[in-house]
Amino acid sequence: MTPSARRASVSTCAVAVDVALLTLRDDRLQLLLVEPDPPELRGRWALPGRRVRDDEGLDDTAHRALAELGGIRAPDAHLEQLRTYGDPSRDPRGRVVSVAYLALTPTTDDPSAGRHARFWDVADLGTPGGPRFAYDHDRIVPDALERARSKLEYTSLATAFVAEPFTLAELRRVYEAVWGVALDPANFRRKVMSARGFIVPADGYAKPGPGGGRPARRYRRGAATRLHPAMLRPD
Amino acid sequence: MTPSARRASVSTCAVAVDVALLTLRDDRLQLLLVEPDPPELRGRWALPGRRVRDDEGLDDTAHRALAELGGIRAPDAHLEQLRTYGDPSRDPRGRVVSVAYLALTPTTDDPSAGRHARFWDVADLGTPGGPRFAYDHDRIVPDALERARSKLEYTSLATAFVAEPFTLAELRRVYEAVWGVALDPANFRRKVMSARGFIVPADGYAKPGPGGGRPARRYRRGAATRLHPAMLRPD
DNA sequence: TCAATAGTGTCTTTTAGACATTATATG
């Protein structure tokens, strides 16, 4: 298939895509994991991943992995490459180069793939109550979390976690869940508003919760991708 | 070779590594490019790239590409993954998934690979005086530049461009060359000093230039990787 | 001596964080 297989030491690799899908559910940051097929991995959990097909773009493989393994259909989800993991011994079944993706969606329903896919609280990862990972996915997941936490600072990525239109309180809860901190609502508002093009006003107001409260203004995503000034994490 | 080739549509890909090596030469940001082998690409320039060998890590392939194609031996160069380019039609010779790397080194000699490798001024890229790119490398290079410019803000990456020990003026010229702006030396000093763990004093002083001037204090890289507070670009 | 570069000090503007105050809803 490839014309330049002149050297015995240069051949081809299996190429796969693994997706770390993060979402906010009940104000907690959650990660989608699936039970892998191989019987020797019973009890472990993995990122949804698929082999790349011929003539299939990497982004397409990522969407297919989410749909086929997680039952998540999210054509409008934010999807960005994270990193490629190519250690020769990372998969015991043979050399697999895996392109890892970070995916973000607004809150969705439970995955429709039954018992073999579920969301896990990110706060539980690495604790006795959390999942045991398959393959080297315990290395990919921290990279995905750090990417999300970091990009919340200097990009408009946080809006990928909320459905439009959204309120400032919803956006603030994204930052609080991803960073794991509490933020002052007043100062948060001022910083978001001063970041030019981050959000733009939408029509109408959100209904207050059951306990009452002033109705919140609604907003939509603005045109900016990088934030000026940035929304820096507290120390 | 791979045990799970059950579906005809899932096969293996050629996997390659392409490296964007940036360095500072004569206070200008420069990029290493090589002339590709295929005769139909005469007159075009490419990032040094190599196919990944069996049992070779991706980082190893990156170093090998720099050494074999550019004549650059830089085992201590900063090397980080940039992004993986896997569009099915990106290489006319067949499907090649390419893992792109960003490499940074202190100023080095001219590449020893003769006429087939040279440094180009980044400022000349995309101008009539600049190179024409082969493959999709005109998409990779802007990503590499933006990564470098962005990471100078919130990481200690700038120190990868200078050899130890270095002066604050040398470090400042890194920022000026990569960002393409002039920076106030006094304010630059204050920001670098307040970024905890960015640099640490070294022994001795640097000799002034031919025109004289007060000898500059020498520094080494500190332990920090992320900068607090960050070195933000001027608007 | 002067020119050049390193390093310090000062002033103003901007931004961040703490927190009080006002506005508008539910019950």
Added chain:
DNA sequence: CATATAATGTCTAAAAGACACTATTGA
């Protein structure tokens, strides 16, 4: 009415930027 949440205002401290000033060299 009390309570809850949104939105605004105020004060202080920290940081950014402009720029004057001092220190130490080469010529």
